[in-house]
Amino acid sequence: MVNQLSFAFILISFFSTSLVEAQIYVTTGNSLQTQVNAAAPGSVFIIPNGTYNNFSATFTAIANATNPITVKAETVGGVTLTGSSKFIFNKAAHIILEGFKFDCTGTSTLVKLNGSNNLTSFSCYPVTNQARYVKIVGNGQTAGSDWNSITEIEFYGSSALTTENFQNNNLVVYPNPVQDILHIENKVNSFKNINLYSIDGKLLLSKSFDSPINTYDLTVSNFQKGTYLVKIEDINNKSTSKMIIISN
Structure with missing residues (x-):
């Protein structure tokens, strides 16, 4: 049985209302990577609803707090990323991920930070009832550095991860x-x-x-x-x- 575990890591709490300069539909990881990294602040990239296998993109774009770059599913939860799908942020800034559902296999890295800042991810990560832990890794500006600041992490589950009671007040x-x-x-x-x-x-x-x-x-x-x-x-x-x- 697969339970839905929604996971949001938030590196900045609030963004000012921005004027969207462009809304672009993208269907491949390579195309998304190329266009995001060349995009102007305020651009919005939309992935059409569906299931995408091994969908990967590395972002290096730097936007700003007033006009972040947004990468989102057409509708919240409408895009499922499978296999070794992942998003990597390499010295990027002010990029928002929104509405994706990760259903990856093995020990794939789903979201990786390399010396990036002011990123927001609102996504869903299903896990089986055998899952024991969730690992979050952020790398700093140089190899081996851990200087990423994560100001908020929220986990939501529709039911407990196991049949054991983790909240027994006795x-x-x-x-x-x-x-x-x-x-x-x-x-x-x-x-x-x-x-x-x-x-x-x-x-x-x-x-x-x-x-x-x-x-x-x-x-x-x-x-x-x-x-x-x-x-x-x-x-x-x-x-x-x-x-x-x-x-x-």
Whole structure:
């Protein structure tokens, strides 16, 4: 089952109303790349509704806050990009992506930033219920640099990514972030197992208890700084998970 995960990363919050200088329909990645990079600020490029496989374009255009360049689907969600489709921004500025649905396979990079700024993407990224994480990568002006500023990231889902309950208020873990000892408490049901996973799903630690317990202090000081997933299984065989940050 595929759930719809809408993802927006916003590098600038507001654009002034702009006068559109041109509206151009484009049907191939190469044509889009060529025309966008030669476009005047305020231009709008429209991809007709449909499914496009391996649709890729690299943008180097620099517009401005008053008149950004817009690349959008004919209607919101009307364009599905499959295969290894991707958009790359290479030292570009003030470009908006709007209304695309990415349904790519494998580990394709969907949107990549290389030393770019003031970009906005309103797109939809379906993921399966087996997905464990979403990775966002931005490269700075030079190779290896990470000086991209992302001011807002929003995730929306029509349903949970897994059948496990990530919002169970009965499970309490603190402090979070944690440096040394993580206190785990289930306010309602006793638990019998604790597992600690890396963000990519690798099991790092597993503890089982002969008798069910309600609280436990887990030592995490020997793990590297980063984001992890704590998962407990209670006496009713129900699993509950919480994200934690180790900051030692």
